[in-house]
Amino acid sequence: MTESPHIWTVLFLTSEWVARLLMLVVVTRRRRPIVAMAWLLIIFFEPLIGVGLYILIGRQRLPRRRIQRHERL
Numbered sequence: 525m526t527e528s529p530h531i532w533t534v535l536f537l538t539s540e541w542v543a544r545l546l547m548l549v550v551v552t553r554r555r556r557p558i559v560a561m562a563w564l565l566i567i568f569f570e571p572l573i574g575v576g577l578y579i580l581i582g583r584q585r586l587p588r589r590r591i592q593r594h595e596r597l
Contacts, residue, residue, distance in 0.1 A: 543571040547578065554584065 544567060551563045563582060567574035586594075
C-alpha cells in the first residue's frame with residue numbers, strides 16, 4: 525500500500541515529460557520561430573495546461589472553403 529503514491533507520482537511525471545517531448549515536435553512544425561518558442565515556453569512550464577490551451581486555440585487549421593479559395597488564386 526505504501527507503493528501506490530509512488531506509482532502515481534511516477535505516472536504523473538512521465539505523462540508531463542511525454543507531453544513536453546511530443547509537443548516539441550508538433551508545435552515546431554510550420555510555425556514562425558517566435559510563435560513556436562512562446563508555445564513551448566507555456567508547455568514546458570505547465571505541460572498539461574499548455575497542451576490543453578494549444579488544443580483549444582493554438583492549431584493552425586484553415587476551413588476547407590478558405591483552402592479551396594487559396595488554391596484557386
